[in-house]
Amino acid sequence: MQHQFEEAGVACFCRGITNPLLWSHYANSHFGFAIGYDPTHPFFGGDQGLRLRFLHDVRYEDVAPSADFYTSDELAMVAVLTKPTCWAYEQEVRMITPQGNQLVDVPPDAVKEVVFGARMPEKRLDEIASAVKQVGLKLRFARMRFLSEGYAVKPVWIELNNLAM
Secondary structure (H helix, E strand, O other): OHHHHHHOEEEEEEOOOOOHHHHHHHOOOOOOEEEEEOOOOHHHOOOOOOOOOEEEEOEEOOOOOOOOOOOHHHHHHHHHOEEOHHHHHHOEEEEEEOOOOOOOOOOHHHEEEEEEOOOOOHHHHHHHHHHHHHOOOOOEEEEEEEOOOOOOEEEEEEOHHHOOO
16 A cells, blocks of 8 residues: 555545635635535545445544555555645545546536635636536525624635626
8 A cells, every 4th residue: 555655646525615824825825716616516426335435534633644554555545635734724535536636527417506705806816707607507506795793714706697796
């Protein structure tokens, strides 16, 4: 298994979209966007079996995995799925594929939504929405909004026809 992980690919996802740190770190301070996937879609596990493609929750611990507690096969998997607790806000899930260093085509029906950052320019938002419409995807759309109290953000769901807000 350790040899398999040397060749494996890892894709990272998060379970929530309302954490302001995620928008700052991974979506260019709200100028970017997030793509929402259907985690129950066969692409994420059911069609290829556990050893080829599957979503795994990341474990957050302040002690690094050690060979003192795991076999070498277990250690490889635990090491790929463990991060320090300071990253727990990410609520990360990882998809492990048998071959890394390559793009993976996600089936269109595994994509369910696009969430635009609160600071994304209208022109860019319209370009992305038009591209989605051209390929015929039927998705939900939202735009993040800053709440007036505190630093919280929330998605406001919008219709494709009403994207310019």
